[in-house]
Amino acid sequence: MSLVTLRVNGEDVRADIPPRTHLADFLREHRLLTGTHLGCEHGVCGACTLLIEGAPARSCIAYAAACDGASVTTIEGLEHDPVMEALRAAFTAEHALQCGYCTPGMLVTARDIVLRLPDADADRIRLELAGNLCRCTGYAGIVRAIQRVLREGVPAVPRTLTRLAPLGTLSRDEGEGLSPPPSPSPASREREGPVAVGDGRVRANEVRAGGNTELTQTLRLSLPPDQVWAALQDPALIASCIPGAAIASVQDGRIEGTMEAALGPMRARFAGAATVRYGTDRTGTIEGEGQDRASATRLSGSARFAVLPDGASGSVLEIVLAYILRGPLAQFARGAVVQDFAAEIAYLFARNLEARMQGRAAAPAASLGLFALLWRVLRRRLARLLGREP
Amino acid sequence: MKPVAFDIAAPASLAEAAALLAQPGAMAMAGGQSLGPMLNLRLARPELIVRLNAIPGLAGVAEDADAVTIGALVTHAAIADGRAPDPGMGVLARAAEGIAYRAVRNRGTIGGSLCHADPAADWPTVLTALGASVLTSSGRRIAMTDFIAGAFRTVLARGELVASVRIPRLPADAGWGYAKACRKPGEFAHAMAAALTDGARTRLVIGATGGKPVLLHDADATEQGARDAALAAGLDPVAAHIQSVMARRALQQASEGARA
Structure with a gap:
């Protein structure tokens, strides 16, 4: 709980409220000032616009506790x-x-x-x-x-109602004499830590059709095709190679579990299921869907895979990923941002597969957190800008 | 939707804020205009919100012969209204007045926008083109070209905050251009370009690519250069074309300004 003091329509108000209470809810539920309407509740529709310190603001994305001490004027206060x-x-x-x-x-x-x-x-x-x-x-x-x-x-x-307070002057030594930030956090250490980088080729071609984002990855493995194909017959092995995934069960080609992803301040934990099907000529598909319950974001997609010979003893694993992201996360994780992550997940999948087949353990899912993912994404972007294949 | 339950703290200094932000699950909030929607949609799930608007001295401005300095908590509206010093030709005000909507500009801050590092945000692209740098709470000065690490990522250490932004004054003979493509005014841009030229040398930055802003110099600072850079950044041909059109408009504005 958080003790908040506000001046609402000229009246001083004190309340002990949960910090997540946004200003519109506070006014409507605690002060019964229902003239402030809530539409989208994420800052887009403008229905909840009121005055904070005399200036229009969205009351659905201003938290009452973050406005402590402020003067608020609602439509009722402008009667x-x-x-x-x-x-x-x-x-x-x-x-x-x-x-x-x-x-x-x-x-x-x-x-x-x-x-x-x-x-x-x-x-x-x-x-x-x-x-x-x-x-x-x-x-x-x-x-x-x-x-x-x-x-x-x-x-x-x-x-007093038109608010134009002058901006203050920054002191000359702004920022000096402050203690340095704490030593590197686990997150930044992880980012700087060793990330296994193979020399597999990654090629992402985005094709959009009917809301689907599709990209193709070609990954070289230093193992013969028969051996790769034999390994792929085990859905449990496939599941264990998916980065960020925690497997709950694997039965008859059906994999149930969760997959975690993070992007800047955003987090998503998709819970769902995927089914592996095998075709002829060393091809197959994985189809699955999951939902991040907290944000009601749904992810559905498929991966078509094919194992092709490469030289005398190597093979190429071709993966065509198609996915649709629906819901709140899709608003922020736009186009190219998600594409990079999907390409990264396919790349790490192939590297894990190679490691498992060579008798090494795949890197544990937890350490394949998105900090490592992000770092790899950045490296690849940089490499692309410099005109090199990573 | 309602956010997940979180605690809120209002530190009185940057050092205190840094200590709070070292806790796991802590997130900094300046104006909250980008974080707020993510909280309400439960895309962001912090345990602690460290609000920065109780820290004195972050909402001021300063200027000297070479540059203007804008405090991290100065709002877009204050910049749009010309209440912050102008490095030349009103470039900051012109960019600020196109950010989201007035109600958002009244709360959103320049420092918050930079730290949030949304690829579609205006300030990362504009300030990279202007050759700006940020001054952090630990005394580091970081050039904008190095500051954004990628989508929603900066090079700030955990607990390190942006205190102010320093923008060099534009040369007297400079020209400036800025263009962005939005499906509706105030919506997230899906392409943007900023150009700064003195007639001889040109800096062109393309933004909203999904990653960090891309800086192109001189011979590469062209419509074609923007298209190539957009394709190299992984955009599809249509998106790359829109980027190139924004680049053309920004470059045209800049060259007309430089001649005038």
């Missing part, structure tokens, strides 16, 4: 604000709302537009409204309402 009175009348006159869900956020943003941009034309108003979604009006009435207030004259508001 008698002269600009808001003019805007309400204009919204009514211009039919600027239908269902009303977006309206509190629209009004707060509209108030900011008329105060900050007195010369705004229709195009500029639309640009400024880009962060507030309305699904009823098509925005036409909202734009007209804002234009009407600008045309008829914006009422004066006290300067």
Whole structure:
């Protein structure tokens, strides 16, 4: 719990709340100020826009405990604000709302537009409204309402409500005399630690079709094709070579377990199952899907694999990965970012397979954490930029 | 959605923040405009949020003959409104006013954006093109070209924070260009380019590639160079084409500015 002091609509408020409580929930649930609406709850739709220290802000991604000491003004607190009175009348006159869900956020943003941009034309108003979604009006009435207030004259508001505190001056020796950060964390040690880098060729060709991201990897193994193919007949062995995976069970070609991935501040733990099927001519497929329960992100995909001869005693393992990422994680882990990770996972899979078949243990899944993965991704990006195959 | 349960701490100094951030599961939060959505979607699952906005002295600015310095907690809105000193031609304000939406710019900070290192963010690309460097809480000065390690990754050690950003003043005869492609104003960019030229030498940076910003010099700082770099970074031909178009626009703005 966290003790928070806020000034809400001019009233001092103290509350002991869980730190994860965002400002909109705090206002709605604890103060019963339900004029602040919640739409997307991740900073996109603008329905929860209110004023923090007099400036518009998203209350769904501002945590009440992180705003400790701040002054907050909700739509209720602007009831008698002269600009808001003019805007309400204009919204009514211009039919600027239908269902009303977006309206509190629209009004707060509209108030900011008329105060900050007195010369705004229709195009500029639309640009400024880009962060507030309305699904009823098509925005036409909202734009007209804002234009009407600008045309008829914006009422004066006290300067205290327009917030323009000057920025302070940085001291000359900013940052000096501070203690150095703690010695390298386990994470950074892991990053710097030895990462087994084979000389397998990695080629990733991304093809997008129907939401699928597909990439091809060709990996050279210093083992004859028959031997590689024989080893691949064991689904348990395949499972143990998947980086980041923890296997719960393997039965009749069906693998159940989890696979962990991390990207910057993001974490995902996909729980699911995969099925291995074998075809003719040393080919096969692995199909699987999993869900990260915490974020409701779903990952589904397949890997087609083929073992081909390479020279006298070597072989080539060709893997065609196709995957679809759906849900919140897909918003942040865009295109090329995920592609690199998928390519990396396929690469590490082949290296683990080679190690297992040569009688060495695959690197344990835990040490194939994403720090190592990230490091390898960076190395490969660098190599590509320098025009070398890693 | 609601975030996972976490504790929150509000250190009063960078040293105190560094100690808190050394704990496992700790994450720093500046304006919280990128971390907030990740928390709500439960993509980020910290045990402790270390909020930095109670640390004094991080939201100021300074300038000297060679450069302007912007404190890490200066907001995009403050920069867009011209309340921070200008290294030349309003380059910072022009970039800042295109970041997300006003309500986000009012809270989001330049230092937070850099440390978050989203490949699609504006500051990593813009500040790399401007030859900026960051000053960290441990006294390190890191050039922007070295600062971003990859998607959502920087070279900061655990507990090390950005205190300020130093941006060299632009030469008097310089030209500047910045262009980005977004499906909707304020959305994540899917291509961007920034160009700085004095007529003889040119720096072109392409961003939103999925990794760190790519810096191209002089003969490589062309539309074709941007396309090649985008393809080398693993983008598909369509994405690489959009990158090259952004590069062309940025270079055109820059060369017109340099002639003027």
